[in-house]
Amino acid sequence: MTNKAFITGITGQDGSYLAELLLSKGYEVHGIVRRVALEDPKHRTWRINHIRDRVKLHSASLESYASVFNVVEKIRPDECYHLAAQSFVSYSFEDEFSTMNTNIDGTHAILSALKERAPKCRFYFAGSSEMFGVAPQSPQNETTPLMPRSSYGISKLAGYHLTRNYREAYGMFACSGILFNHESPRRGFEFVTRKITNAAARIKLGLEKELRLGNLDAKRDWGFAGDYVKAMWLMLQQEKPDDFVAATGETHTIREFLDLAFDHVGLDWKKFVSTDKQLFRPAEIFELKGDYSKARKILNWKPEVSFTELVHMMVDADLERHQAHLSAKV
Numbered sequence: 001m002t003n004k005a006f007i008t009g010i011t012g013q014d015g016s017y018l019a020e021l022l023l024s025k026g027y028e029v030h031g032i033v034r035r036v037a038l039e040d041p042k043h044r045t046w047r048i049n050h051i052r053d054r055v056k057l058h059s060a061s062l063e064s065y066a067s068v069f070n071v072v073e074k075i076r077p078d079e080c081y082h083l084a085a086q087s088f089v090s091y092s093f094e095d096e097f098s099t100m101n102t103n104i105d106g107t108h109a110i111l112s113a114l115k116e117r118a119p120k121c122r123f124y125f126a127g128s129s130e131m132f133g134v135a136p137q138s139p140q141n142e143t144t145p146l147m148p149r150s151s152y153g154i155s156k157l158a159g160y161h162l163t164r165n166y167r168e169a170y171g172m173f174a175c176s177g178i179l180f181n182h183e184s185p186r187r188g189f190e191f192v193t194r195k196i197t198n199a200a201a202r203i204k205l206g207l208e209k210e211l212r213l214g215n216l217d218a219k220r221d222w223g224f225a226g227d228y229v230k231a232m233w234l235m236l237q238q239e240k241p242d243d244f245v246a247a248t249g250e251t252h253t254i255r256e257f258l259d260l261a262f263d264h265v266g267l268d269w270k271k272f273v274s275t276d277k278q279l280f281r282p283a284e285i286f287e288l289k290g291d292y293s294k295a296r297k298i299l300n301w302k303p304e305v306s307f308t309e310l311v312h313m314m315v316d317a318d319l320e321r322h323q324a325h326l327s328a329k330v
Contacts, residue, residue, distance in 0.1 A: 006077035006121075007031045008062065008110065009084030010055065013186040014126070016047035018081055018229040023054055025233075030075050032060040032068075032084075047186050062106030065113070072113040079236050081124045082110050082159075086152070096151040103155035104162075111166045111174070122173040122236040125163040128156040129180040129221065129247070129288045139221075139291040141245055142178065160243075167241055175235045180221040180247035180290040182228045183310060185317030192254060193222065193314065196261050201318035203272055204265040205326065211269075212276040216258070219251040219287040224305035224313075234299040247290020248303045260311040265319070 005022045009015040010031025022029050033045065041049060048055065058074070060067035062084055072080075084106060086099045107125060114121050130153035131146045148154045160176045167174040187194040192213065202208035223246075231246040262269035295301045305313070 002026060002028045003078045004028045004030065004075060006072070006075050006080045008080075008082050008106070009126075010057070011045050011048055012083060013047065013184055013188070013225050014083050014182070014229055014232075015081075016051075016186055017184070017226045018083070018232060019048060019051060019055055021229050021233060023051060027079075029055045030058060030071075030077065031055055032058050032062075032071055034061060035059045062102060062109060065109045068106075068109045069113040069117065072110075073117045076118050077114075077121050079122045079124070080110065080114060080118075081126075081232060081236075082107060083126045085126065085156070099151045100155050100158075103152070104158045107159035107162055111162060111172075115166065115170055115172060119170070119172065122241070123163065123166075123175065124232050124236055125159055125174065125176045126156075126232075127160045127176040127178040127243070128153065129178060129290060131157045131160060131178065132288060135288075138287065139247070139249060139289040141291040142243055142294055164243070173236070173241045175241045176243040177228075177232055177235055178243065178245045178290075179228055179231070180223065180245070180288060182223045182225040182246075183314065184225040185314050186225070187314070193257060194318075196254075196257055197311070197314040198318045199272075200261040200265050200267065200269075200315055201322050203262075204267060204319065205322050207322060209272065211273045213254065213273060214276060214278075216254045216273075216275060219253050219289070221247045221249070221251050221288055221290045222257070222307055222310060223248045223303045224310050227303045227305055231295055231299060231301045234295075234301055238298070242298070244295045244299065245290050245292050246295055246301070246303075247292045248307070249290060249292060250307060251287055251289045252307055257311060260308055261315050264312050264315045 005027045007015050019029050058071045060071045085103045131148050132140045133147040133149040148157050163174045163176050166172045183193045199211040228246050258269040
């Protein structure tokens with residue numbers, strides 16, 4: 001019998017890589033999207049359009065328990081990967097209410113619907129390194145105290161505890177992946193990594209002259225999203241549900257990211273990049289570094305793409321995209 005997987009956030013960076021992985025393993029893949037995405041596939045489902053004929057999309061909203069319940073009842077999934085969220089941290093400072101409502105209520109809706117209609121379904125919750133906040137230790141692992149410094153981190157922490165509670169109270173196979181920053185050519189343009197690689201490509205091609213950024217000294221543990229979705233899948237293949245950190249164990253500053261990205265196109269970023277105080281977070285986290293030894297030991301998982309390879313991959317993809325647009329105009 002074919003396993004059925006249900007992905008929330010299937011049109012996002014992680015959802016698209018996960019859908020590809022599950023299809024390669026013979027899964028029947030389902031996802032939920034807002035109705036507007038079905039009406040505008042060019043812009044809203046571009047990450048999965050190449051596999052659109054192999055996945056089944058359902059119209060639903062995480063803000064509507066009834067719609068989530070109906071989709072779960074229809075699919076009766078074997079595995080559920082809850083990736084959908086308002087995930088842009090900077091925006092969470094601007095609109096705390098929608099971030100909290102979407103991320104907490106959405107997670108609760110999925111868990112409750114599964115408990116009622118697919119209690120044997122294995123559930124994955126996309127936690128975040130932002131839950132650590134200003135951690136009292138480095139690197140951070142599954143036992144590090146959680147002290148988030150944004151409404152996004154707080155909302156993810158609530159989802160993490162909801163997942164644990166459903167595991168302990170109702171015996172559900174419910175896991176949380178505490179994933180550190182992971183990027184790819186499919187990253188949204190609002191995120192600093194994609195801002196940098198896109199700007200490097202555009203400046204190289206003469207399409208842009210300047211890039212404004214916030215805190216260049218912030219350090220992050222950056223990995224490749226394609227590696228991290230493998231960790232998600234592995235978590236749901238274990239005998240017992242548990243929570244795992246997925247990370248690289250390395251930290252790099254935004255300055256280092258700039259160095260690699262602009263050097264890859266033969267430019268000195270200092271000639272084009274300026275800092276803008278308005279882009280600083282109200283409550284900054286200066287360093288996050290993950291210890292993935294538990295995932296390495298139990299899941300036999302480790303990151304495969306290096307930091308340098310990741311940056312070059314993203315720059316190359318943005319260069320290719322802009323060059324294709326320029327060629328099309330000729």
